[in-house]
Amino acid sequence: MSNAVEEEIVEGDHREISVAEFFEKNKHLLGFENAQKSIITVVKEAVDNSLDACEEDEILPEIHVLIDEIADKKCRIEIRDNAIGLDRETIPKVFGKLLYGSKFHKLQQSRGQQGIGISASAMYAQLTTGEPVTVYSKQKGRPCHKFVVRIDTEKNEPEIIKDEVIDADSNEFPGDKDYYFDHGTTIEMDIEAKYTRGHHSVYNYLKHTAIMNPYARVVLREPDGNKVEFPRVSRELPPAPKEIKPHPHGVELGVLMRMIENSNARTISSFLQNEFTRVGRTSADEICDEAGIDTGRRPNTLEKDEIEQLLKAAQRVKLQSPPTNCLSPIGEELILKGLKKELNPEFSTAITRKPTVYKGNPFQIEVGLAWGGDIKEEGSYNELRFANKVPLLYKKSACVTTKAVEEVSWNRYNISQTGERPQGPLYVLVHIASVWVPFTSEGKEAVANYDPIRKEMKLALQEAGRKLGRYIGRKERRAIQEKKKRQLTAYAKEMGPAIAQLAGDGDSDQIQEKIEAMVQADYNPEQL
Ligand SMILES: Nc1ncnc2c1ncn2[C@@H]1O[C@H](COP(=O)(O)OP(=O)(O)O)[C@@H](O)[C@H]1O
Numbered sequence: 001m002s003n004a005v006e007e008e009i010v011e012g013d014h015r016e017i018s019v020a021e022f023f024e025k026n027k028h029l030l031g032f033e034n035a036q037k038s039i040i041t042v043v044k045e046a047v048d049n050s051l052d053a054c055e056e057d058e059i060l061p062e063i064h065v066l067i068d069e070i071a072d073k074k075c076r077i078e079i080r081d082n083a084i085g086l087d088r089e090t091i092p093k094v095f096g097k098l099l100y101g102s103k104f105h106k107l108q109q110s111r112g113q114q115g116i117g118i119s120a121s122a123m124y125a126q127l128t129t130g131e132p133v134t135v136y137s138k139q140k141g142r143p144c145h146k147f148v149v150r151i152d153t154e155k156n157e158p159e160i161i162k163d164e165v166i167d168a169d170s171n172e173f174p175g176d177k178d179y180y181f182d183h184g185t186t187i188e189m190d191i192e193a194k195y196t197r198g199h200h201s202v203y204n205y206l207k208h209t210a211i212m213n214p215y216a217r218v219v220l221r222e223p224d225g226n227k228v229e230f231p232r233v234s235r236e237l238p239p240a241p242k243e244i245k246p247h248p249h250g251v252e253l254g255v256l257m258r259m260i261e262n263s264n265a266r267t268i269s270s271f272l273q274n275e276f277t278r279v280g281r282t283s284a285d286e287i288c289d290e291a292g293i294d295t296g297r298r299p300n301t302l303e304k305d306e307i308e309q310l311l312k313a314a315q316r317v318k319l320q321s322p323p324t325n326c327l328s329p330i331g332e333e334l335i336l337k338g339l340k341k342e343l344n345p346e347f348s349t350a351i352t353r354k355p356t357v358y359k360g361n362p363f364q365i366e367v368g369l370a371w372g373g374d375i376k377e378e379g380s381y382n383e384l385r386f387a388n389k390v391p392l393l394y395k396k397s398a399c400v401t402t403k404a405v406e407e408v409s410w411n412r413y414n415i416s417q418t419g420e421r422p423q424g425p426l427y428v429l430v431h432i433a434s435v436w437v438p439f440t441s442e443g444k445e446a447v448a449n450y451d452p453i454r455k456e457m458k459l460a461l462q463e464a465g466r467k468l469g470r471y472i473g474r475k476e477r478r479a480i481q482e483k484k485k486r487q488l489t490a491y492a493k494e495m496g497p498a499i500a501q502l503a504g505d506g507d508s509d510q511i512q513e514k515i516e517a518m519v520q521a522d523y524n525p526e527q528l
């Protein structure tokens, strides 16, 4: 018997599991439950990263998604962007290590949060086709790096197969030089996939992305060679989100304990002031007072129950709400531009609410309604759900947006309703922007049903609904008037002679003309 086997027996059945092994077995948690969904997830993770990286440096995004069927249920996906690019040291970790990223530790509005997007896609590629991922990345004024990377799932570490510098001017560099010469990233991977059209599709995901990011130009090449362009209709990016510190009303005990452990502040008072937003000297003193703890104590001398008291005190003390310049809503004007260019509706309206706070986290709600025109009535309404500008295509009924839509009395706004949902040639867009979106799961598919979030959504929908209701109301009234006008004009021919006869000496032609003129000028029932 070998030593290794002996050791395992001694240790029993227990073995540490790497995060990569865990997600390899539980890939459905990250959106890889079947071949149709997985292709959307891969595109989504790459495109989200591209848009995040463009906005970081205020670059107008240019993204190309190229999909080829290379075998039955196997696709090669290539995604190119003109974003800031990645440096040589970072590339293997981003693509070859799960839970590695630049956004997790920042309280800042971004599309990605956990650092488990694109590396999970690379893992899925490797798991289903055995192929590593190829990455080309170039930062401004730097050489272009080409990497071929696979994930060592047992260790959750990258395994570098190729690490080369290539001439960005050469033919080896993929893509259109007009867009990608200076900076950007191209990713290639082979995955098990089923390319389809319909609600759950790459096409729809990109269409929704184009609505919410109308300053991006996105091109899709489908497996049959069909090219779809989602054009850029605005050269203006929304204001870049700013990073903020946590608010005392939004932290939990374990997090506060860790913050205290890592802090090198000399007093509790300075710890509170430095690590949190909206805590000045007066509030710090007030929190300590309320907790019965001396402001001058060294943070690392606090016992667990003292930290708990401090947290409870911080939640009782009245503090200013967190600053909201960390949010980056797209604004009413861009929502309208996005809806108009992709849907061509007869009527559209948008509302951006003021920022507010849930559990210490700032958030902001935006809604848009698009009605009629090219939107055809096909059963119920269409929902466009977004979290930090990212379309959510799945788990509709578990999402707070759907709950909010169902709380609105749509028939008050001249929109018919089946059950609780509106019905008609209608798109309902709902966007939540937040530094920390409370998703219901790792797959980031639905937003949790928190009261303050649902209430804000409902208010925004009602405000937009009123505007749409007024438009439809006017339109319906006008249609009724037109119908009456047509009827009255037809009657005028017979009424003219009849009135003339009644009056005895009237000119029947003149009377007919008068009636017609009156009807055409402005039909007013009171006048007749
Ligand atoms: N196309 C890209 N351009 C620039 N940086 C990128 C790109 N893709 C990924 N990154 C970097 O890699 C990190 C990890 O990406 P990802 O695994 O999707 O996690 P997340 O987006 O949640 O942080 C990002 O935080 C970002 O810093």
Ligand SMILES: [Mg+2]
Binding pocket: 045, 048, 049, 111, 112, 113, 116, 117, 118
């Ligand atoms: Mg990401």
